Amino acid sequence: MPIERRAFLTGIAAAGASSLVRPAAEAEAAAAVEEQIAAKPKYKYTKPVIDAHIHWYPPEFVNLIEKEGASYGVKDIKRNKNGELECIIPGNHPYLPLAVFRHEMTDEDIVLKDMDERHLDMSTLTQTNPHVLWAPPEFAAKLARAINDASSALCVKYPKRFTAAITLPVQDVNLALEELERGRKLPGMKAVNFPENVSGKNIDDKSLWPIYERVEALNLPIFLHNLDPISERLVEKDYSMMNVLGNPFEATIAATALVLGGVMDAFPKLDVYFPHAGGFFPFVTPRIDWGMGNAAYDPRGRKGWFQNIKQPRASDYRRRFHYDLILHDPMLSRMLIDLVGVDRVVCGTDFPQIMAIMKPVEYVEAIPNITAREREMILCENPARLLRL
Numbered sequence: 001m002p003i004e005r006r007a008f009l010t011g012i013a014a015a016g017a018s019s020l021v022r023p024a025a026e027a028e029a030a031a032a033v034e035e036q037i038a039a040k041p042k043y044k045y046t047k048p049v050i051d052a053h054i055h056w057y058p059p060e061f062v063n064l065i066e067k068e069g070a071s072y073g074v075k076d077i078k079r080n081k082n083g084e085l086e087c088i089i090p091g092n093h094p095y096l097p098l099a100v101f102r103h104e105m106t107d108e109d110i111v112l113k114d115m116d117e118r119h120l121d122m123s124t125l126t127q128t129n130p131h132v133l134w135a136p137p138e139f140a141a142k143l144a145r146a147i148n149d150a151s152s153a154l155c156v157k158y159p160k161r162f163t164a165a166i167t168l169p170v171q172d173v174n175l176a177l178e179e180l181e182r183g184r185k186l187p188g189m190k191a192v193n194f195p196e197n198v199s200g201k202n203i204d205d206k207s208l209w210p211i212y213e214r215v216e217a218l219n220l221p222i223f224l225h226n227l228d229p230i231s232e233r234l235v236e237k238d239y240s241m242m243n244v245l246g247n248p249f250e251a252t253i254a255a256t257a258l259v260l261g262g263v264m265d266a267f268p269k270l271d272v273y274f275p276h277a278g279g280f281f282p283f284v285t286p287r288i289d290w291g292m293g294n295a296a297y298d299p300r301g302r303k304g305w306f307q308n309i310k311q312p313r314a315s316d317y318r319r320r321f322h323y324d325l326i327l328h329d330p331m332l333s334r335m336l337i338d339l340v341g342v343d344r345v346v347c348g349t350d351f352p353q354i355m356a357i358m359k360p361v362e363y364v365e366a367i368p369n370i371t372a373r374e375r376e377m378i379l380c381e382n383p384a385r386l387l388r389l
Helices: 003-014 024-038 059-072 108-117 137-157 173-183 206-217 242-260 281-292 314-320 330-340 360-365 372-386
Strands: 050-055 075-079 085-088 098-101 122-126 162-167 189-195 222-225 272-274 321-323
Touching (some): 024 360, 059 085, 059 137, 122 137, 122 222, 137 162, 137 173, 137 189, 162 173, 242 314, 314 321, 321 330, 330 360, 360 372
Parallel strands (some): 050 122, 122 162, 162 189, 189 222, 222 272, 272 321
Antiparallel strands (some): 075 085
């Protein structure tokens, strides 16, 4: 086989092209990795194992939607046979228009039981779809207060098991700043829950900068989450790429916008934590570097498309972010560690969503050539440092 052809195929494999038919030896190796992930943890950890990315809908939030949502466009509000609230939330929710608030995200006893089964000591409570962005600002602020108060109460009840991120009505910056000031004083609130777009607007938009300025001053990390990800051409009548591609694509756009839009330069002490391991961003920065150095790509010159970026390369910003575990292949997580540094990779799983890393400890232990020091950093030390614990 020519060297060029061999290198090309090796590159595809390294990029995780799991749709290719694997040779028998590679299939056996993959099966061994999957078996290792499914196995019980091999090692003991002397520090708390923390999942910094799980999802929780406080019953108070769910009840508020049930009681008052109809006045703000929520439709078909009902309880299913399991007693879970179902409704259709206004706005663009490309997975399904129906929101189901499952018990595994609303019942604290189930959440705790799942944590024990997943070998976790602590979790950080965050919100994803439907969040509060769909609601008019005043009702969104009321929903955010319900989430934050209830999340803080759970942190007080179980101080060694939970921390939480502050949910903000970011569609109204003034209301968001008000809730940030209130929420930061609540016990257990250690981060700020933030969407990867605001009603289709990229999050480098200057209107959001007062929030970043205050968050940085408060020394709180921003935990990003996908809401209403890009949908054009991802949903067809007989299949959907929305979940498998939409969420990592949304993270890629958000990270790139924060860099090229100048946010990371304007707020040099701001910590940002990405779901879905930052999508393609850690791996696409060399392409952006190439564009930055190629005048033909930017006919307006260095002061054109890249005028907001201060560092000479986009790759210089990879270590400005933190990344969770959601790559679904320990070999890719090894590549991420080598690209951004082990101190930037933080245990986070998206549990209990369908694309979650269900067994984070086992997953980390299956990363190729992982050292004891790296395991403890990813599972214990990095999330604790990010959360200022």
